[in-house]
Amino acid sequence: MISIQNVRKIFPGKKGELKAVDDVNLEIKDGEIFGVIGYSGAGKSTLIRMLNGLEIPTEGSVTVAGRVISKIKGSELRKARQEISMIFQHFNLLWSRTVSENIAFPLEIAGVKGPQRKKRVAELIQLVGLEGRENAYPSELSGGQKQRVGIARALANNPKVLLCDEATSALDPQTTDSILDLLVDINKRLGLTIVLITHEMHVIRKICHRVAVMEGGKMVELGPVLEVFKNPKQPITKRFVQQVTEPEETKETIDHLLERYPQGQVIQLSFVGESAEQPLITNLIRDYNVIVNILQGKISHTQNGSYGSLFIHLDGQTTEIKKAVDYLHSQQIGVEVLSND
C-alpha cells in the first residue's frame, strides 16, 4: 500500500544542512496499523508529511496506493490526497464551522452534492460517536471530541490510508485510549491502512502491528511490535520499551530491592506472547526447594499478544537457586539475574 524507497529529506539552514530524513526504506502493507516512534526532531513528522505530499523528498520516491506521491503535482496530487487523510495533534478544525460543517468540508472539496453530503455527514457522526453534538462549535468541545471530529472529517471521502500526526499527544490518558480504540475499530471495520507517529510507546503497544524506531533521521529498528518488545536491539528502543513494560521508577526500585535482599537472587523475568499466560511461578515453587517472593510485576497487551515483566526474589540453597534459574532459562521467557554490584 505504501512504499518508501531511499528517501532523504534535507532542509537547508543557516547552520548548514539538516538531514531530517536520512535514507529510509519502508514497505507498509494494506490494512496494517504501522507506528513510527521517536523523540522530537527524529524526523518522523517529516516522514509522515511526505506520505501526502506536504513535504517533497530531496531524494528517493514515495508511493501510496499506486500513486508516486513524490512526483505528482496539482490536481493529480489533490485527487490523491482525498485518498490519504490526515489527523493532527492540535486537531486543526475550522472554528467558524460547526461539527457537521467541519465534517462536510472535505466533501465540499470533493464536490459531493447537498443531500448526499448530508447523509454522509450523519453516517460519520454516528461512526465516531458524536450524536447530539452536530451543531456545536469546536470551542464547545473537549479535546477527545475534537479529535473525533478530526477523524470523521478524515474518513469522509473513504480514504485508503489514514495518517495520524501525534494524534493523541494533546489528550489525557483516558481520552487517548478511547481515541485509540476508535482507530482500531475503524481499521477493522473499514480495512483502512493507518500510519501513525508518536513519542509514546503506549500508543504503539496498544494498537500497532509493526513499529519503526527513528533516531536522527534514520530508521534504526523495524519489526512486529511484540518482536521489538521482546528483543529490543538499539538502546533507544530499549528506552521506549521500558516506558511501558517497566513500572515507573524501576531503576530505583531495583536498587532498593537489592539492598533489602542481600541473600539469594533478584531476577527479572520478561514474558512475551503465550508464555505470559503459563503457570510459571507455580511450577517453580512446586518443583524446586526455593522461596519465591514476588516483588513487582506488570503485564501489557499489544495487538499481537501480551508482554510483561516480573521481578522475583529467590532464596534458599545456592544449588537449588541455580537449578531454579536453569529451569527459568529453559522456558520461553527472558531471564535476567540482577546482581549486587
Added chain:
Amino acid sequence: MTNIMETLNWDQLFAATQETIYMTFISVLATFILGLLLGLLLFLTEKGNIWQNKPINIVIAGFVNIFRSIPFIILIVLLIPFTKLLVGSMLGANAALPALIIGAAPFYARMVEIALREIDKGVIEASQSMGATHGHIIFKVLIPESLPALISGITVTAISLVSFTAMAGVIGAGGLGHFAYLEGFQRNRPIITLIATVAILILVFIIQFIGDYFTKKTDKR
C-alpha cells in the same frame, strides 16, 4: 436659542448628512473589496504561503506603505489630476471618492493581512491535506476563519472614513464637514458646528454598534 434654531437650515443639515452617509457607504464598500484583495495578495505572497513570491510581495507592500503614510489632506491635493480625469470635477461627493478609497484601502489591507496571519497554519495545512484548491483555501478557510477580525477592521476603517469625508468636505466635497466649515465656522455660528459634530458622532456610534454586533455574531471561538 429659538433664534439660533431658526437660523439653522434643517434641509441643509439633512442634505449634508445624506452626502456624508453616501460618501462613507460607497467608500467603505470599495475599501472593503480593494483592501481585502490587497490584503489577501499581501498575505498569500508572503514567505511560506501558497503564492509565495518575493517581488510581488515587495511591490504590494511598498504601494500599501506609501499610500498609508501620506496624510489624507495631502493625498486629496495630490490626486486632483487623477480625480478630474475620473470624475470630471473637483466638487461634489463623487469627487471625494477616489481619494477616500485610495487613502483607506491600503490601511485596511494591512488589517486584513494581520487578520489572516492570526489563522493557525495547521488549519491551512489540514485543508491542503484534504486536497483543497487555492480557491477553497481562500473562500472556505481564510475569509471565514478571519471574518470577525475582517469585520472589526472594516468598522475601524469606516469610522476613519467618516472623518476623512469631513476633511474632504472642507475643500469642496460637501457633507457634514463642508456644512460645519461653511455654515458654522465661516459665518461664526458655533452652534451649527456643534450640531454638525453631533450628527457625525451619531453616525460613528451607529457604525460602531453595527460593527460590534456582527463581530460578536461571527466569532465562534
